[in-house]
Amino acid sequence: MTYQTVSDLDFSLDELGSLPQPTNVVMTSPEHFKIAYVINAHMEGNIGTVDKPKALEDWASLKAAYEACGLSVDVVPGVAGLPDMVFCANQTLPFLSRDGKGKGVVLSSMFAKERAPEVQFFASHFEKEGYVVVSDLADGSTEFEGMGDALWHSGKRLLWGGFGFRTDKSVYDLISERLDVPVLLLTLDDPEFYHLDTCMCILNDETVLIFPGAFKPEGLALIRHFFPVVLEAPEDEARTLFACNAHCPDQKHVLIQKGCEVTNQLLRAQGFTVVELDTSEYLKSGGSVFCMKLMTW
Numbered sequence: 069m070t071y072q073t074v075s076d077l078d079f080s081l082d083e084l085g086s087l088p089q090p091t092n093v094v095m096t097s098p099e100h101f102k103i104a105y106v107i108n109a110h111m112e113g114n115i116g117t118v119d120k121p122k123a124l125e126d127w128a129s130l131k132a133a134y135e136a137c138g139l140s141v142d143v144v145p146g147v148a149g150l151p152d153m154v155f156c157a158n159q160t161l162p163f164l165s166r167d168g169k170g171k172g173v174v175l176s177s178m179f180a181k182e183r184a185p186e187v188q189f190f191a192s193h194f195e196k197e198g199y200v201v202v203s204d205l206a207d208g209s210t211e212f213e214g215m216g217d218a219l220w221h222s223g224k225r226l227l228w229g230g231f232g233f234r235t236d237k238s239v240y241d242l243i244s245e246r247l248d249v250p251v252l253l254l255t256l257d258d259p260e261f262y263h264l265d266t267c268m269c270i271l272n273d274e275t276v277l278i279f280p281g282a283f284k285p286e287g288l289a290l291i292r293h294f295f296p297v298v299l300e301a302p303e304d305e306a307r308t309l310f311a312c313n314a315h316c317p318d319q320k321h322v323l324i325q326k327g328c329e330v331t332n333q334l335l336r337a338q339g340f341t342v343v344e345l346d347t348s349e350y351l352k353s354g355g356s357v358f359c360m361k362l363m364t365w
Contacts, residue, residue, distance in 0.1 A: 069244040069245075069249070069250040069251065070229070070240050070241055070244055070250070070251045070252075070253055071250060071251070071252050071253065071290070072252075072253040072255075072286060072290075073286045073289070073290070074286075074289050074290055074293050077293070079250060081221075081224055081226070081273075081294065084224045084225050084226055084250070085166060085224070085225040086223060086224065086225070087164065087220060087221075087223055087224055087225050088164070088168065088365065089222070089223070089318070089319070090162070090363040090364055090365045091139060091140070091365070092139065092140055092141075092142065092363070092364045092365065093134045093139050093140065093141045093142070093317070093361050093362070093363060093364075094141075094142050094143075094144060094156055094193075094361065094362040094363075094364055095127070095130075095131055095134075095141055095142070095143055095144070095154075095156060095360060095361050095362075096143070096144045096145070096146050096153050096154045096155075096156040096360075097127075097143050097144070097145050097146045097154075098123055098124055098127040098146060098154045099124070099146050100146040100147060100148050100149070100150060100151055100153070100154075101118065101120075101123055101127075101146070101151050101152075101154045101349075101350075101353075102116070102118050102120070102151045103115050103116065103117060103118055103151070103352060103353050104116075104151050104182075105182055107152075107179075107180040107182060107183070108259070108262050108354040109259045109260050109262070109354070110260065110351065110352065110353065110354035111352070111353055111354055114352040114353065117352055118349050118352065118353075119349055122348075122349050123349035123350065126345070126346050126347055126348070126349055126350065127154070127360070129345055129346065130323070130345055130347065130357065130360060130361070131143075133321075133323050133343055133345060134317065134323075134361070137317055137318050137321050138318070139317055139318070142364075144156065144189065144190065144193050147185075147186075147189060149185075150183070150185060150186050150189075151353075152182070152183050152186070152353065153183075153186045153189070154350070154360060155216075155350075155353075155355045155359040155360060156190070156360065156361065156362045157214060157215040157216050157265060157358060157359050157360070157361060157362050158176060158178070158183070158186075158213045158214045158215070158216040158234075158263075158359070159175070159176050159178070159186050159187045159189075159190040159213075159214055160173040160174060160175055160176060160187075160190050160191075160194065160214045160215070160362065161173060161174040161176070161212075161214045161215055161218050161243070162194075162199075162215075162362065162363070162364045162365065163247050164365055166225070166248055170200060171197075171198070171199045171200070171364070171365055172199050172200035172201065172202055173190070173191075173194045173199050173200075173201055173202065174202045174204075174205065174212075174214070174243060174246070174247070175187050175190070175191055175201060175202065175203050175205060175206040176205065176206070176212050176213050176214040177205045177206055177207070177208055177209070177210060177211055177212050177239075178211070178213060178234075179211040179213060179233070179234040179235075184208070187206060191203070191206075202246060204242060204246065205239055205242065210236045210238060210239055211234060211235055211236045211239070212235050212236065212239040212243075213234040213235050213263065214362075215265065215362060215363075216230075216234060216235075216263035216264065216265050216359065217229060217230040217231065217234060217235040217263055217264045217265070218230075218235075218240075218243065218251075218264070219264060219265065219268065219270055220270075221270065221273070221294070222270050222271070222272050222273040222319070223272075223273045224273065225248075225249045226249060226250055226251075226252070227240075227243070227244075227247075227249055227250070227251045227252070228251075228252050228254060228264065228268065228270070229243070229251045229252065229253050229254065229264070230254045230255075230256050230263065230264025230265075230268075231253065231254070231255065231256065232255050232256035232257055233256055233259065233262040233263070234262055234263055237253065240253060252290050252294070253287075254268070254283060254287040254290070254291075255283070255284050255286075255287055256282065256283075257284070258281070258282050260307055261279065261282040261306075262354070263359075265312075265313055265358045265359065266282075266310060266312060266313050266354075267279045267282035267283070267306065267312050268282075268291070268312060269312045269313070269314045269315065269316070269358065270316075271299075271316045271319070271322065271335075271338075271340065272316065272319040274295060274296045274297055275295060275296075275297040275298075275299065275338060276291060276295040276297070276298055276299070277299045277300075277301060277311070277312055277314065277331065277334070277335070278291060278298060278299070278300060278301070278312060279300070279301050279303065279306035279307075279311070279312050280300050281303060281306075282306075297338065299331070299334045299335070299338065300334075301328070301330070301331045301334075302330045302331070305327075305328045305329075305330060305331050308351075309325045309327050309328050309351070309356075310325055310347075310351055310355070310356035310357075311324065311325065311328040311331040313325070313355065313356040313357055313358045313359060314328075314331075314356075314357055314358065315357045315358045315361065316340065317363065320340065320341055321340070321341045321342075321343050322335050322340045322341070322342050322343065323343045323345055323357045324342060324343070324344060324345065324356075324357060325344070325345065325346070325347050325348075325351065325356045325357065326344035326345060326346055327344075328344075332344070345357060347360070
């Protein structure tokens with residue numbers, strides 16, 4: 069049940085089961101965050117440049133913004149020697165069973181060896197929380213980076229799956245089978261948009277924010293097929309301010325890096341409330357709002 073073109077489709081959204089909106093936020097404390105190596109294009113030239121007090125302040129502001137939206141935030145402690153663990157969208161893919169009664173996570177198999185040890189700490193966290201932990205991909209034989217590349221369609225049992233840099237296309241066959249969901253495949257081939265969450269932000273069941281230049285024509289056609297409203301972030305805001313790494317946790321508020329003026333106008337015109345935040349220290353490492361949290365049920 070994986071699909072790469074509109075002509076491949078054999079289902080409609082109306083035929084799919086519903087998926088409740090997740091209401092719990094997981095974040096990782098940032099005391100060990102720094103740029104110690106280069107594993108993406110944004111890290112180039114930024115080793116050792118993180119302003120630690122500002123990074124701590126920016127993280128706290130993001131946590132407070134989620135709490136102001138009425139969401140609870142669980143904090144997984146950061147671990148010394150794992151500076152990218154703060155980007156906690158990447159280590160797992162949370163899911164609900166079809167009947168909505170069982171919670172689980174698919175463990176990631178990280179592309180970069182520097183990040184591979186992060187996964188075990190999230191496995192332990194979710195085991196303690198009573199989640200079923202699916203470790204089929206965690207043997208290191210392939211690559212999958214959780215909700216950096218796999219995004220739930222709002223309100224539906226449907227996944228969007230990015231591949232090309234951090235995630236191997238083949239993993240989506242297994243994920244589709246294990247979770248009993250169709251997966252829409254999107255090729256990524258621009259190194260600055262190395263995860264799907266850097267160029268696609270699902271706002272609600274009808275609206276998505278994208279940088280169109282990150283996608284091939286067949287991928288854009290899939291996006292336009294399933295979303296009546298497609299907002300297009302300008303290239304400068306998408307590349308330098310990570311406009312599409314925003315997050316709408318409640319179908320109303322959009323948490324986004326400050327300064328995305330054109331994108332913010334598009335969002336407000338659709339009735340969203342824009343919450344501007346400063347994640348500039350994390351931008352140096354290739355991440356912003358969406359990367360710094362994980363939504364769970």
